[in-house]
Amino acid sequence: MEHFKIVTASSASNLETNLNLAFKNGYRLHSYRMVTDPATEDFFYSAVLELKGE
């Protein structure tokens, strides 16, 4: 498995669902943020996960 993994979702709630799946696979949260495209103002939520114990 990759040491770092990025998960994204269009909403914070959906991101949490994706995070929980990654946590079950041994990842822990490294960072979390909302990312906005300044041109279109479209946005998504993104988190960087790190494989635990390494």
Place this chain on the structure above:
Amino acid sequence: MPLHEKKPGESAAGAKRLQIVGPPYGMKTTVASWLAKDGPTTIVGLPGEKHTDILTPRENLKVLLFDPLDTTNDKIDYMGIWNDIRVESAKLLADKSIKHLIFDGAHKAFDVCRMAGQQKHPADGWKAWDFASSDFLKWFQQGIYSQHVEWVIWLAWSAREQSPIEGSKKKSIYPDYMGKMQQTVVGEMNIIYQYVEGGRPIWQLRQTEDAMGIGIRTAPEKAEKVPVRIPADWGKLKEILLG
């Protein structure tokens, strides 16, 4: 657990528990300090919140500040800081001399709680996240169920979220917390959206499609008369909430 019958004229327990959210530069701290005109007010700058100290203490306005977070220190004891927040909150919530207690920067407190979870469970992402979600909610509940302080108010940033309306691609305003907490907190207390228009602070009190995370709860017979937006005015707001 005892059961009691609500008496006519008794205001809803949650009417005096509010969260005011809005973008930075939204005058949230300033407007909160106006409560001092209506009785003893204490405002707490939570760890990481940098702008509570714009306020000048005066009669009826006490300003309490946690020391600044030294984020250059990799060994910050976030669990210790989170415990300090819980303990100091409990002390203030037991202080009957306070009429209005305001926690400024609740979104920053969430960061502290999340980091505390990471430190408590360094090798288990799920347990760390679970700690942050459940303990942060317990902190809100400390304030929600407090019997001694009449008004408890939290100030936080707002964030945009995908509209929950099926098929809608619109963005909607919610309090700025991570993950499902963004929506969970809406079920916990009244949420008011504050923004500035023409230099004046405005409060949005009712839910709209572009602000689904906003709304106050009032008796059903009064709800339809609640305006969507009002100029920020504590007297008017208290009238609406307490009817």
